[in-house]
Structure formats: C-alpha cells, structure tokens
Amino acid sequence: MTILGNRFLTRRRALIAGAAAVGAAGVGLRACGRVEAPVDEQGRVRLRFATDWRAQAEHGGFYQALATGAYEKRGLNVQIVQGGPAVNVPQLLASGAVELGLGSNSFVAMNLVASGAPVRAVAAFFQKDPQVLMTHPDAALDGIADLDGRPFLLSQAGIETFWVWLKATYGFTDAQLRPYAYDPAPFIANARAVQQGLLTSDPYAVAQQADFEPRVFLMADEGYPSYGGLVLAPNAFARDNAAALRSFIAASAEGWRDYIRGDAAPGDALIRKDNPDMTQAVLDQARDRLREAAVVDGGDAALYGLGALTVERWQAFFEVASKAGVYDAGLNWRDAFTDNYLPGRG
Numbered sequence: 001m002t003i004l005g006n007r008f009l010t011r012r013r014a015l016i017a018g019a020a021a022v023g024a025a026g027v028g029l030r031a032c033g034r035v036e037a038p039v040d041e042q043g044r045v046r047l048r049f050a051t052d053w054r055a056q057a058e059h060g061g062f063y064q065a066l067a068t069g070a071y072e073k074r075g076l077n078v079q080i081v082q083g084g085p086a087v088n089v090p091q092l093l094a095s096g097a098v099e100l101g102l103g104s105n106s107f108v109a110m111n112l113v114a115s116g117a118p119v120r121a122v123a124a125f126f127q128k129d130p131q132v133l134m135t136h137p138d139a140a141l142d143g144i145a146d147l148d149g150r151p152f153l154l155s156q157a158g159i160e161t162f163w164v165w166l167k168a169t170y171g172f173t174d175a176q177l178r179p180y181a182y183d184p185a186p187f188i189a190n191a192r193a194v195q196q197g198l199l200t201s202d203p204y205a206v207a208q209q210a211d212f213e214p215r216v217f218l219m220a221d222e223g224y225p226s227y228g229g230l231v232l233a234p235n236a237f238a239r240d241n242a243a244a245l246r247s248f249i250a251a252s253a254e255g256w257r258d259y260i261r262g263d264a265a266p267g268d269a270l271i272r273k274d275n276p277d278m279t280q281a282v283l284d285q286a287r288d289r290l291r292e293a294a295v296v297d298g299g300d301a302a303l304y305g306l307g308a309l310t311v312e313r314w315q316a317f318f319e320v321a322s323k324a325g326v327y328d329a330g331l332n333w334r335d336a337f338t339d340n341y342l343p344g345r346g
Helices: 003-024 026-031 057-068 089-095 106-114 156-160 162-170 185-189 202-209 235-240 242-261 265-274 280-292 300-304 311-323
Strands: 045-050 076-081 100-105 119-126 131-135 152-154 177-179 194-198 215-218 228-234
Touching (some): 045 242, 057 265, 076 242, 089 100, 089 228, 100 106, 106 119, 106 228, 106 311, 119 242, 131 202, 152 156, 162 311, 194 202, 228 235, 228 242, 235 242, 242 265, 265 280
Parallel strands (some): 045 100, 152 194
Antiparallel strands (some): 119 228, 131 194, 131 215
C-alpha cells in the first residue's frame, strides 16, 4: 500500500467513525450556551482549524493565508492543526478541541446530518471533488462511459462513495469491481484496468513507477456533484462567532486565490515545515493540476466567488446518494450546509 493511497482509506474511515461520534455528542452541543471563541493578548480571535490529512497542496490556500497574514489582518489568530491517520476531524469538533475542520467531500457533511450532528459545511474551496479514474493510455477512450466492461480497482471507501454515482450514471455493475489495496502494481500490469485516485497525487505517483503517463478522468468534469475542501463549523459556534467565521472564510478565499494564481512560495514553505516528508516537486505538480482543472476557481466559484455553495449542487448530490440507498429519502439534506457566512452574505 502506498502512502498516498493509504491516505484516502484512513481519512474515509476516520470521517465515518467521527460522524457517529459527533452525532452521539450532538445533544450536548445543542444544549450548551454561548460558544465564543477565545481572544489572544492582542485582541485577535483564536481559531483552531483541523485539516483532513498531513500538510499538502490540497490545504495550500489555508497555509498561504496564514503565511501572508491574511488571517491576522482580519483580526484572527489561526492555528492549523495538521491531520493524519490518528486525527479525527469530527471528533475534534465534537470535543471542542478545534473550532473549525476540513471535510474531504460532500459525503462528510451529509454523514454528519445523517448521524444527527449539529455541524454544517460553511464553504467549499474545491468546486470539484478531486477524485479521478485512471487508465492506461488509450486513444479510443473519450470519457468515463467508455470504461464499461473494464475491471475497476476500487477501495471499500470508493465503493461506498463515488461508485454509487458511477453506477447510477453509467450503468456499471458490481461485477466489474476488483479489490484495491492501494498498490498500483496490479493497475500497471493490466492494460484494461481502471484505478481510482486523487487528481493531485495518484497520477503523479503512477507515472513515477510506470513507463507511461496514465489517462486521467476527473469525475467532476462529467457531472459528479460532490464538493471538496469543505470548511465545517458546529452550528452553535457559527451562530455565536459569525463575524470571525466570515473573516476566516474571506481570508481563506484570499489565500486560495494567491496560492493558485500567485506566488505560492509562502504557503509551500509552511506546508513543508509542518510536513517534512512533502517535496516541492509533489507540491508543484499538485498545484498545477488544481489550476488546470479549475478545482478551486471554476464551477460555482466562477459565478459566486471562492468557497461558493449552492442548493442545486447539494440537492443533486443528495438525490443520487439517496436513490442508491446511502441516505434515507426523508433526510433533511439542507441541514448539511449554509451559505450565510460566505463573502457578501450577512
């Protein structure tokens, strides 16, 4: 199992377990009084923000905002709590160990609602979920529909999430599934195989080990409705710290704009400080892919600004997932998000 591949499995398992933990703690969170963020000696509001994995380009905008002073100039003292295999973001939110957290995809926010947790997504800094499918180079492949009949190397986490959409959209069947242990060797050895991956890491990792550049299909470009890079906030905290939350989102948007379109060196320096195993080469190619695919500033963000969330996207996501039996059809999916704290709101 590769380090890059293990990231997705561990992150997914932690988020599922964490959603249940937050749900169990939900009564206590609802019952508490005012939840005001602490203030430091300089009068800045202190916010602890837990990411979903070790520092990487997928967190670049937040590190950029920290490095360039975008948070500080808005009266915030932000601490980024680096994620990893032992870090469970929903549990940190439930315990009050952090004020804000990062969710990898729309399933995270919807799972929180399904478990009764009083936590919502308040911004989406990835307008496209970076989940991809990879194949060997093949000029005959025009899109995902052309993968019918091929074997899919998917993890259990992938089967529980994006495979639901793939089956509903393209008519793929479970007979195509093959076990995936986060080792690219079976994919590299099978010219017809399809392997899951993350846009920012797995195509690069495969290219380093194989004698070819994999063909990459970003599911979001073919209609996969999940967001990524979700900022999660407990409802009570958001209610009682609205100004600070709006400032955090505005500063993060500035950071992401600079990281993707400007000089990313300040953010990269902090990423590599927090995660010494990260290399500049990996950061550079990941940022290039985020930029080229318009993951951050495309889609709804091009219309409404970075971090945008829309009812239409969430409804489309819920309809696919609920029809597949992932969620009860009566679940109030609107509780998964709010756009009240985005720039220009409130």
